Amino acid sequence: MRNVRKVRRIRSKIYSWVCICCAPLILLSISSTLKAEDIVRFGASLSLTGRMATEGRLVKDGYDFYVKHINQRGGIPIKGKPYKVEIVYYDDESDPKTATRLVEKLIVEDHIQYLLGPYSSSATFPASSVAEKYRVPMVEAHGSATTIFERGYQYVFATLNTVDQYTGGILNMAAGLKDPPKTIALINENALFPQLAMDGGEQHAKKLGINVVYKEKYPSGTKDLSSMLAVVREKNPDILLAGGYTADMILLVKQAKEMGVKPKMFGLMLGPTLPGFVNSLGKDAEYLLEPIQWSANMAWKDDVFGWTASDFARIFEKDFGYAPDYHPPQSAAALLVYHHALQKVGLADPQTVRNAIADTDIMTFYGPIKFNEKGMNIGKSMAVIQLQNGKPVVVYPENSAQGKLVYPIPYPH
Amino acid sequence: MTLFWQVLINGILSGGLYACAAIGFSVIWGVMNLINLAHGSMIILGAYITYMTTSTFGIDPFLTLPVSGCALFILGFLIQKYLINHVIGGSIFMTLILTFGLDLLLINAYLLIFSADLCAITPWYAGLGWEWGNVKIPYTRVGAFVFAIGLTLLLSLFMNRTKLGNAIRATSFDKDAASLAGVDVFKVYAITFGIGAGMAGMAGTLMSVIYSFSPVTGEIFTMKAFVIVVLGGLGSMPGAIVGGIILGLAENFASVLLSPGYKDAVSFFLLVIILVLRPRGILGKRFYAEVRD
Structure with missing residues (x-):
């Protein structure tokens, strides 16, 4: 019984100390609201x-x-x-x-x-x-x-x-070339971001008069794209654009080479600038394009x-x-x-x-x-990098380019 | 027509690798009635071993097959001996939970050690190959196919021609009878799991040459192993090869004839058909496929 009383006394002491310690804090916070x-x-x-x-x-x-x-x-x-x-x-x-x-x-x-x-x-x-x-x-x-x-x-x-503009830089750059590419193939993983990116690519390509010869999606978690790429090879597109996450993109680049797909321009929505990508692919990563929001x-x-x-x-x-x-x-x-x-x-x-x-x-x-009336930033467009000697080099827009676009991609490299 | 041959070859080549990836799973399931949910993660471990060995010593990835095979055999042997043997007599859910836990453990260990970054091995001959008309046959895929089929056949020989293989098969038919005949059942189990894990490790080596991988990609291989084992027949070596190649062909033709989006749907549809028409699998034998209690 005495113990309980003792504990209570200590507890009330603690409370009063807490109150004393907190007072300046409360005053401080009041003063900060005064200065707000x-x-x-x-x-x-x-x-x-x-x-x-x-x-x-x-x-x-x-x-x-x-x-x-x-x-x-x-x-x-x-x-x-x-x-x-x-x-x-x-x-x-x-x-x-x-x-x-x-x-x-x-x-x-x-x-x-x-x-x-x-x-x-x-x-x-x-x-x-x-x-x-x-x-x-x-x-x-x-x-x-x-x-x-x-x-x-x-x-x-x-x-x-926004994601529909991801392909814009690459396609505008393509349309501005001396010998512009005429056909394009688009492939993407069946997921929100890659799908929206490639849908945007299709619209943009049509606007620029580039003929869409192939557009397909593959299921998430795929381990083999070789037969899809065999069809792409038959269509022989000038540009190959692909949307998906890094694992698939490494697979895609490897198998495109195996299947003998040789586009003049090869762009991925993401991958080339991420860690591990160039290491994994070595020379096969050369000349790949990626749209980027910003670079230094x-x-x-x-x-x-x-x-x-x-x-x-x-x-x-x-x-x-x-x-x-x-x-x-x-x-x-x-x-x-x-x-x-x-x-x-x-x-x-x-x-x-x-x-x-x-x-x-x-x-x-x-x-x-x-901003446009929807709230999207229409002031800037995506820049484009190309992997050259294993390093990303900005090739578009011209006013901030670090190097010249290598086009068409030389095979074998 | 070129496209037809190209797709046929692609299907057979990926089928061979699928077979090799599934065979370890099949043996473990067939002999011990144990579904190893960590199988995919063991394949990935084999891939990482190859990645480390090739990047450190600069040797050809195919030469690391014995390294990954031995390492995984030892790991598998120890796992069975000190973990799974303790619960194998109990309910099947216990072993499922244990291997599922093991899977999580392995994945998180890889994430700590190797980070989540993707790896791929690109030997100098990657992307090169024979050309037959317009049909391309890449060296790496042919290499992986030949080794995969070779290893599967070797395992089949081992099971049928050696004393230890016979002991394993005897245990799978009737545990109690084998035990009466002087077979140390738990030791056989440990060796079987070791063999299954070793095959997974070597499949990982072959896989690493063709695909990219990260700590979490193993799950897909466990799924495929499931389909192949059911297609071909539980515990059957030729069944795994047949099942693997059928799956490879189905996926590749589906992605060309229908749309790449349907390829998984087609392979699982195939699985359902087989389960309805021939539940034992195409080459399955009765005693293997029966779920014992």
């Missing part, structure tokens, strides 16, 4: 853990890069007064359902009026519905599925090129920091210790969109800011940004 008018707060749910944690961190580093450098310069100057920038992050564990819930929390509980996007199309798709429901703008940087923008939404904008030698310069794409890459590497791929600049560009919109209309209500975002027409280190 000098801060612009953004909110984002990101995949910081789970299966897309690697990519999620790249996105966060991109957002943080902007925050660090704009705050070093005093903040965003809006109507003559600088505002510091702060981002409220939540971890959605790479789960689209959690991301959707967290975006609602950001709007309802944290009163965030300006949203940034999560990582991946599958998370952006439902999360943007919440933004639309509450009429809060969301500038996203990593949802490339065209379907996100086909719902008539007013509050969703993307800095990146693009001829673009932004007007906020005055940095070119290569300045961005250099300073980013100094800050975070690794060379950025397209994820970080694509993310930072989303904040630059807000930067310009807020400068124009001030810290206005979400609807007014939304209208300012819709009128965006800016140049950034990530490239030009201008």
Whole structure:
């Protein structure tokens, strides 16, 4: 009995100490809300853990890069007064359902009026519905599925090129050649991203007058594409474009060679710039094309920091210790969109800011940004790299090319 | 017509490799009534062993067959001796759960050791081959086919002509009778699992020359092994070859005649037909295929 009383006494003591310790914290938080008018707060749910944690961190580093450098310069100057920038992050564990819930929390509980996007199309798709429901703008940087923008939404904008534009760079480049290719074969894995990419490729090719001689999909998890490629060989296309994930693309390149498929141009939607790809294929990877969103030698310069794409890459590497791929600049560009919109209309209500975002027409280190009525970025197009001597070399657009396109592909190489 | 011959050859060549990938699975299932769900992961281990050996010592991938075969034999022997033998007498679900757990363990171990990046082995002669008219026959695929069929036939000889092989077969027919005749059943089980794993390892070596692989690609091979074993007949060596080649042909012709999207549908449709018309498999014998309790 005495013991119980003793425990109670100790417990009440602990409570009072906790209260005393917390008091300054509470005061601090009150004072920070008092100062809140000098801060612009953004909110984002990101995949910081789970299966897309690697990519999620790249996105966060991109957002943080902007925050660090704009705050070093005093903040965003809006109507003559600088505002510091702060981002409220939540971890959605790479789960689209959690991301959707967290975006609602950001709007309802944290009163965030300006949203940034999560990582991946599958998370952006439902999360943007919440933004639309509450009429809060969301500038996203990593949802490339065209379907996100086909719902008539007013509050969703993307800095990146959507998946239907993936083949655009390669095909425009092909059409501009001296002896342009006349026929094309398209193959893809039966999955959302590759399917949308190749459907876009088919439309684009028809528009350019390139004859589509073969278009087929193969099931996910296939281990053998040789007979499909035997048919492609019979059709003898000038261009071969393929959409799928890395495992299939390695298989495809190997078996295309085995089956004697010899296109003049050979493009993959992803693979060549990913780790392990060139090592696995050696010389057979030579001359493959891949569309890319951004690279450090693009001829673009932004007007906020005055940095070119290569300045961005250099300073980013100094800050975070690794060379950025397209994820970080694509993310930072989303904040630059807000930067310009807020400068124009001030810290206005979400609807007014939304209208300012819709009128965006800016140049950034990530490239030009201008939205169509669906919220897709039509300012920039995909660049194209070609593997030359095992290294990706930007060959299109011409103003940021590092090297000349090798066309037609010489066989054998 | 060129296309027909090309597809026929593609089908037979991939069928041979499928047969080799399935034979270990078939032997283990036939002798012990044990469905080894970790079979695909063992194939992948063989592929990684070949990858490491060729990239370290620069030797030809086909020469690493004994290395991957021996390594997997030892691993399989130990797994059976110290793990599966303890539950083999119990319900079939226990062994299923155990091999499923083993599969997860292996996959995650590969992810830690080798990372999730894809690997592929590209010897200098990759992509080259004979040309017969317009029909291409790649060296690597022919090599994999010849070794696959050769290994399967060797295993068949071993089972039929040696004392140990006979002991294994005797155990598969009647465990108790074999035990009465002086066969150490648990030792035979360990050796059988070792042989099954060793065949998986060598199939992995052959597979690594043709396909790309990562820690998680094994699952597809377990699925294919299932189909082939049911098609050809449980525990039957010629059955595995026939089943493998039928599957290879079905997949390749389906992808040309219908659409590549239908090739899996066609092979599983075939599986259903066989199960309805000839549940023992094409070359299956009664005593192998019966599920004992």
